[in-house]
Amino acid sequence: MTNITPTTTTNETTLQDLASQALRGLGLAHDDAADAARILVLAELFGVTTHGVSRIESYGERLEIGGITPRPNIEINQVAPSISLVDGDNGVGPLVGYRALEAAMKSAREFGVGVAFARGSNHFGPVAPYNYIAAEQGFASLICSNATTTITPWGGKEAKLGNSPLGFGIPNPDGDPIILDMAMSVVARAKIRNAAKAGSTIPATWATDNQGQPTTDPKAALEGFLLPVGGHKGYGLALVVDLFAGVLSGAAYLSHVKSWVDAPGEPQNLGHFFLVIDTTRLGQKSWLAERMNDFADILHSTPATNPDAPVLLPGEIEMRNLARQRKTGIAIDNGLLAKIREYAGRGAPVGDKAAG
Template sequence: MLISESALRTFTQNVFLAMGCSDEHAGLAADVLIQADLRGIDSHGVARLVGYVRLWEKKRINPNPNITIVHQTPTTATVDGDAGLGLVVAPFAMRLAIEKAEKYGSGWVSVRNSNHFGIAGYHSLMAVEKNMIGFAMTNASPLVAPTFSNERLLGTNPICYAFPAGNYPPVVVDMATSAAANGKLEIAQRSGKQVPEGWIQDANGDITTDPHALKKGGSLLPLGGNKEHGSHKGFGLSATVDILSAVLSGANYGPWVPPFVAFLEPPNDPVGLGIGHFVGAMRVDGFRPLDEFKANMDNWIARFKSASTVDPNQKVIIPGEPELEAEADRKKNGIPIVDAVWNDLKGLAVKFDSPLTP
């Protein structure tokens, strides 16, 4: 199933409006999800829309949040999202970080009392649009076991760095700190496929390729898969995201992070408020002239793109290139929607009496 960007954007925005979001917030939330689908990150696009609706129905998402700055210095701040959509709260925080960077060279904002914020790349690229280096990360529902454990204590905890370039597109390193994002398991479940070894373990801690293992008490593995392949490094990266996003802001961390799925209740002994994010922006000209940096970035990109490869038919892929290629294709030909997601969207169309056509 292919659907045009404009049709999918209008429908998604209408769903957020039906939830009670303002025009501004509905448009912004829809944009974050549509950008994920355009960039080929299907796990974080409109496939998540039904999840947001279910959390809203459970009154765990506030459609009209009073987002406030609860603490700040000239270059730092902590924001309370008032249980709003992370799709709205995180851009608020990044705009604040950018404002601080414009005045003082860098800006860093931690966020508490928020929800799932979509793709980290969306927020980091806001800084790139201002010729700054952008950072974005968030903690998430505990699905990942630390190295040597079979207990879910961390989320997939994505982290993103985005760097402006000159003649080339920006370099965007956007990744989960787990071996795979949970959304990739969901994609495998919908398609009836197994997942690669090293992504997930069962309840006993044994490696499995069953994409449904999480529902049976299993857990995702940190980036690296196991200790022999560097999972302690993935664990360390995930811990860093959790601490900066939540311990620093006053959000829930570790096993206390509330689940994204509505049928699971948040822990009854929270250690903070909602989930947490951490975003930052740095002015390049705080370090050297912008044009010199961009020229060197172009040179860096060109050199890596020309690297010799084991397979002459396979070139080195610069971080962010696959997403740009997907965006060009999907803007032209439409966004692919798998049957399971299409059925979810049709259900929302009926629920909110909002038309949805391919």
């Protein structure tokens, strides 16, 4: 008999308010909590539940022991007309990421292109919500972050690289944006954990054992390393992400990044990179809409190998999830909901106000 996890269905506004209140209960200022919650709620709407409001619980654990600063003094230094350096002061990742995105978009509105390098941050959720927010305002974007090490350099047998997310977003003034949000590994470690629980094998292309040898044993894989997508090419891509997000930002990089599991009370000093382009500088909205729709039509018209699985665009499933859940509501695990309500019930700290 299959166990069904009890859930409660709520709407976007209610979940946004509750998530914001929970983050305020954990010490964040009003506006900071609202902006960080927006990233997590969008992830939930996209169907990326592993990186949605459930992250409030893991962020909360670190906030409570001082591993994350609840009220950071985030500094934005515009070092060139279109380049900003953002010091997150060890704030919650989605907040630091949101502030960096704002800085990049501000520059792009004035100069056509905006770049922001963020340091002193933590896990900032999935990339797609940032790409989506940028696309809503007419910006194409390339956004990435480094991460705790889980991937070994190609040919090695010790984790030195993070499973760093990378996202691209291109707006469509007459429809949904095209958004590609990908991590560097073939699969998430959660899939390997699920296989281990089920007692099943995994493809040898997913991970290696602790000696760097491909394995079909999920237990050996959990003690080993994730394999990058595309083999040595994925290794190179993960490396470049860390160069932009870690090295150039002034953040930690490679094995200098602290593990939030092994050292939850210490700052991770993660880095993020944001590049946004004002597409209105390239042509009228009607021009871009026509080209984006034609682009999508060409791909959608491709004959499918399986008639029940037509060709889709990157991000199309997430956009469908977004539209559906905005209409029918979002199902949240009751246990998670209780935890978020517990945080929210603590109330805002005395003197709570918007961060400057």
